[in-house]
Amino acid sequence: MPVEIWITYILILMIIASIAALEIEDVLSSIVAIGVVGLGVSLCFLFLQAPDLAIVQFLFEIFALIILVKAFLGKEYHKTESTKLNIILTIVTIITLTSILIFSVSVFDLLPDFGKPYMNTAQYYLDNGARETGAANLVSSVILDYRAYDTLGEITVLFTSILGALSILRIRSQMKKENSESQNA
Amino acid sequence: MIVYILCFVLFLVGIYGAITKRDLIKIILSISILGYSVNLLFILFAYRSESIYPILSKGKEILPMVDPLPQALVLTSIVIELGTTAMLVALAVRLFEKYKTFDITQIRRLKG
Structure with a gap:
């Protein structure tokens, strides 16, 4: 198939x-x-x-x-009963999203067909990637050589999000500690 | 073209969940559905028919290869999604400890 x-x-x-x-x-x-x-x-x-x-x-x-x-x-958690207003809002949302889908079908005609991409920049990477960077895996040659600045920015975003998650969880553990100390005192 | 439209339908399902659901868990799940559909759309653009993965090896004849550029962009995007999902989950857990509910209409006093 x-x-x-x-x-x-x-x-x-x-x-x-x-x-x-x-x-x-x-x-x-x-x-x-x-x-x-x-x-x-x-x-x-x-x-x-x-x-x-x-x-x-x-x-x-x-x-x-x-x-x-x-x-x-x-x-x-205790789920509240769905009111009439909520059902109406759900139906309105479904109708709006369906109309967005119907109107945007014609946009997909403008895109290149499936299986025939535009390969202007990528063809250069495919032809010269192994010779210029020495990487056998051309995806990693793009990540770590041609688009290394993009990767640096993306790593910054990843680092920031993990830092945020860790600091949110750390505040919780500090609050727990304070609660237990106040109970002991 | 049918695969593009189905991928867009998946995106719209994610938007539907993010708009109509009032449960924080369902909102986090719909945000991950949005991420999946966008990543998949990028890779669908990259596919070239009757071609192989972009990895060179010795003794293999040179065939046409798929586009490596969207694959490189999506590779880091997947990892970032994991970080943002972890951050959203941490926020939801904190909100549950404070308000004892995941219902966003019950979470009102957003201070302290």
Whole structure:
């Protein structure tokens, strides 16, 4: 079968799984459904000839599942009844998003067809990447040599986000410590 | 072209979840759906039919290769998504400790 048909099937499965993840009440079930979506993305990367991306996406999915399960499992909250206003707002949102989809179909005609990309800059990387950088993996030659400044900026964003997460969690542990000290005193 | 439209449908499902859901867990999940669909759209643009992955090796005949540039951009973007997801989860856990709920309509007194 050609690649396009495989990817169509996987994408339909991913859409169903994402709707299920958003609509299921149980927390664990929705986290598992989001895992289906992420592993579908990883499978699509394999079909689209991006093996290193598939590995990274697989690892990302497992880490994300561990984080989400560790953080959210067992934390039930009392769901309020959905009022009439909420149902009306949901229907309005669905109608608006469907109309956006219908009007934006013609935009996709302007894009290059699937399987025929514009390769102006990338063809230069493919032809000269191994000779100029000495890397056998041309993706890493682009990351670490031609676009090294982009990578530096992206690493800065990653570092900042991890720093933010750590500082948010650290404030919590400090507050816990203060609470226990006040209880002891 | 059908794959582009399906990928856009996945993006719209993510937007629908982020707008209509009032549960913080569901909002975090829909933000990760948005990230998946955008990454996948980049790689769909990069695919060239009847070509191989962009890795050279000895003794392999030179075939046409797929576009390495979007793959390089998406590779770091996936890792950044993990960092932002961890930060969102940390914020949600902190909010749950303070307000004992994930419902965003119940979280009102945002101070201190």
